[in-house]
Amino acid sequence: MTASESAVQARDPGSEWRRWLLAVGVLTGAVLVVLAVDCAVIAEKRGRDGAIAAALAAAVCWMASLLALVVTLGLAKGPQLMVGALGGIVFRTGMPLAALAVGNQVRWLSENGFPGQVVVFFLATLTVETILATWLASRMLNVKLWDLGAGG
Numbered sequence: 014m015t016a017s018e019s020a021v022q023a024r025d026p027g028s029e030w031r032r033w034l035l036a037v038g039v040l041t042g043a044v045l046v047v048l049a050v051d052c053a054v055i056a057e058k059r060g061r062d063g064a065i066a067a068a069l070a071a072a073v074c075w076m077a078s079l080l081a082l083v084v085t086l087g088l089a090k091g092p093q094l095m096v097g098a099l100g101g102i103v104f105r106t107g108m109p110l111a112a113l114a115v116g117n118q119v120r121w122l123s124e125n126g127f128p129g130q131v132v133v134f135f136l137a138t139l140t141v142e143t144i145l146a147t148w149l150a151s152r153m154l155n156v157k158l159w160d161l162g163a164g165g
Contacts, residue, residue, distance in 0.1 A: 032152055036082065036145045043141040044075045044134065051133060055126070062125045069122075070112065070130035077108035078138035086149050105142070109135045 048071045055063040081104040088097025109131050116127040 029152075032149055036149055037079065039145060040075065040078060040082070040138065040141055044071050044138060047071070047134065047137045051130070059125055062121070066122055066125035066127040067130045067134075070116075070127055071134045073112040073131065074109055074134035074138045077104050077106075077135075078142040080108070081105035082142055082146055082149070085146055101146075105139065 048067060051067050051071075052064045055067055059066075081101040084104055085097045085101030088094065088100065112131050113128050116122040116131060119127075122128075
């Protein structure tokens with residue numbers, strides 16, 4: 014692919030939407046896989062209520078990660094780069110921390126392991142979101158991340 018073809022593809026709004034949809038799909042799929050494994054383990058210990066608490070934790074962390082990704086990369090261009098990074102941090106950590114605070118105060122949630130599940134899903138979504146943010150940023154900002162063979 015030539016440099017001009019690469020520039021046209023980078024500016025194509027259709028390809029940007031496809032990347033975003035792929036990122037949302039990958040994030041959702043990762044959360045669902047972790048939830049399935051988690052519920053299989055929890056079903057023995059806490060039953061249906063534990064699985065519901067795990068699903069709530071997964072939903073909170075999925076939403077926090079999705080909002081962080083959108084804010085971080087939505088503001089990644091121009092002078093708002095730091096605002097985007099800080100906004101992403103607020104969503105990425107603020108929503109799970111608020112869920113932990115609520116989960117410790119609501120008896121049903123705390124009895125069914127919700128706070129621990131928030132930690133599990135926070136770590137899973139943080140990992141996937143970091144990989145996706147790096148991949149999307151490299152495509153949106155037209156940056157080569159893995160050009161290790163460049164030399165002169």
